[in-house]
Amino acid sequence: MRALVLADGRLRFDPRHPERHGAPGETRVDVTLAGVCATDLELARGYMGFAGVPGHEFVGVAREGPYAGRRVVGEINAACGHCERCARGMDRHCATRTVLGILGRDGAFAERLYLPQRNLSPVPDEMPDDVAVFVEPVAAALALGEAADVAPGARAAVVGDGKLGLLCAQALALSGARVTLLGRHERKLEIARRAGADARREVDAGATFPLVVDATGSSDGLARALALVEPRGTVVLKTTTRDAPKESLAKIVIDEIRVVGSRCGRFAPAIEALRAGRIDPRPLVDARLPLERGTEAFAKAGERGALKVLLQVSAA
Numbered sequence: 001m002r003a004l005v006l007a008d009g010r011l012r013f014d015p016r017h018p019e020r021h022g023a024p025g026e027t028r029v030d031v032t033l034a035g036v037c038a039t040d041l042e043l044a045r046g047y048m049g050f051a052g053v054p055g056h057e058f059v060g061v062a063r064e065g066p067y068a069g070r071r072v073v074g075e076i077n078a079a080c081g082h083c084e085r086c087a088r089g090m091d092r093h094c095a096t097r098t099v100l101g102i103l104g105r106d107g108a109f110a111e112r113l114y115l116p117q118r119n120l121s122p123v124p125d126e127m128p129d130d131v132a133v134f135v136e137p138v139a140a141a142l143a144l145g146e147a148a149d150v151a152p153g154a155r156a157a158v159v160g161d162g163k164l165g166l167l168c169a170q171a172l173a174l175s176g177a178r179v180t181l182l183g184r185h186e187r188k189l190e191i192a193r194r195a196g197a198d199a200r201r202e203v204d205a206g207a208t209f210p211l212v213v214d215a216t217g218s219s220d221g222l223a224r225a226l227a228l229v230e231p232r233g234t235v236v237l238k239t240t241t242r243d244a245p246k247e248s249l250a251k252i253v254i255d256e257i258r259v260v261g262s263r264c265g266r267f268a269p270a271i272e273a274l275r276a277g278r279i280d281p282r283p284l285v286d287a288r289l290p291l292e293r294g295t296e297a298f299a300k301a302g303e304r305g306a307l308k309v310l311l312q313v314s315a316a
Contacts, residue, residue, distance in 0.1 A: 002313075003053050003110035004294040011044050013294050014040050018052070019281070020106055022114030029072060029115065030058040031313040032128045036301040037137065038217040039240060040101070044298060047242040048102060055108035055311075056101040058130040059123060066081070071123040072134040074115045075267055076100040092264050109294060109311060121267045123172065126277050127280075133310060135270050139165060141171035143265030147236045148211055152176030156211040159202065159224050161188035163284050163308050164238055165174065165215035169197050170279045172213070180209070182228070185305045191283050192284040223247040231255040236262050284308045292311040 003017035008111060021027060035057035042051045057075045062068055065146040079086050079094035086094050100115065101107015123132045141164065150156065154177045158169045161183025169181040175254040181192045181199040192199035200206075205228055212229040213236045214221040226247070229235050235257055252259060273279045288310040289297045 001111040002291055003106075004055070004291065004311075005052065006044060006054050007051050009044075009046060011295055011298055013292055017110065018111060020114075025116055026114045027065040027067070027117045027120060028063045028261060029058075029074065029113050029120070030063055031060040031108050031111060031113060032071070032315070033060075033133045034058040034298055034311045034313055035133050036309045036311065038065070041298065041302050042240065042242050043102065045242050047240070050102060052101075052184075053106035053108075053110045053113075054101040056099070057136045058113070058209055059129050059135075060108075060113070060313075062120060065117045065120075067120055067122050071132065072120045073123060073127070073132055073267060074100065074121070075139075075264070076102070076112075076136060077264060078116050079117060081116075083277050085194045088205055092144070098155055100287060101140050109313070110289065111291075111313060114207070118178035121271060127271075127275055130282055130285065130310070131274050131280075134167075134284075134308075135267055135274065136264075137167055138171070138274060138279055138287065139265035139270035140164065140263065141167040141279075142174075142269050144168060144171055144213060144236060144264050145175055146265070147260045147262035148234050150175040150177050150211065153178060154211065155209050156180070156213070157182055157205070157228055158213045159183075159228065160189070160214065160218075160239075161185055161192065161199070162215065162217055164217070165213075166195075166284060167279065167281065168213050168238065169199075169216050170195060173197065174278055176272065177211070180205070180207075186213040187305065188307065195280070199245070209233065212244065213234070217241065219243040219245050220247070221245075226251050227258065229255075229257055232257070234258045236260050238262055272282035279306075285310060288312055
């Protein structure tokens with residue numbers, strides 16, 4: 001099958017990549033559209049030591065099971081379903097899980113992928129593929145509600161005006177927070193302003209905040225967030241990079257800062273928010289390229305100031 005393959009630190013298009021069939025209980029999905037995200041770029045730089053087919057943001061068509069013939073999206077963590085963590089509802093942290101296109105499981109930059117049936121969710125008929133492909137990152141943005149208590153009217157800042165930062169700002173606004181998006185690219189800040197956000201350059205923040213979200217995608221993101229959080233405030237980390245942060249953690253101790261990691265989220269709230277138009281990701285799309293031009297897509301996605309690049313894998 002056609003696929004983008006990461007091996008020995010090199011990404012290449014393979015027109016005849018061997019297909020790895022799913023295990024019992026897994027469903028074959030023919031991928032229609034996939035999105036390149038910051039994690040994919042980090043994998044190509046050596047993060048996680050991943051080898052195989054990357055890609056975890058997708059919409060496709062299920063070819064078997066109860067959703068056969070329907071468009072679906074899929075939660076990326078494939079858990080065992082019976083360990084102590086899974087029994088406590090912590091399947092996203094199952095010790096033996098695989099993660100689509102990230103850990104031990106080929107991903108969405110290919111004609112086909114396999115996921116457990118329980119990971120799949122049907123896409124509403126009225127939702128276009130260009131919106132459905134954002135379910136996974138929107139779910140991650142909405143997971144901020146699990147990481148921190150967001151009271152109506154509370155002040156919050158999102159540091160980073162990239163794809164995830166723009167979605168996090170919208171997600172916090174849905175919780176009733178007064179959100180300030182802080183970034184470095186006027187074009188992206190203007191997208192946020194058109195969506196009704198208070199968006200300004202990071203150097204013009206002009207205040208500290210009780211809640212700060214690091215969505216920079218940069219190894220200096222924690223330092224930038226710590227510079228903006230109030231004493232006894234909360235920093236939520238959304239960034240994963242190959243490079244480790246190098247800043248001193250003294251401020252966390254001295255100012256009694258709560259630092260929380262936040263990764264994936266549940267799909268049902270994300271699908272509903274997108275279906276109802278409460279979050280509109282379409283202004284974030286910069287380009288759409290066919291799978292065969294995947295290496296070019298990665299290069300474009302990695303350009304300074306780039307937003308979402310989509311890969312058209314097959315026709316709908």
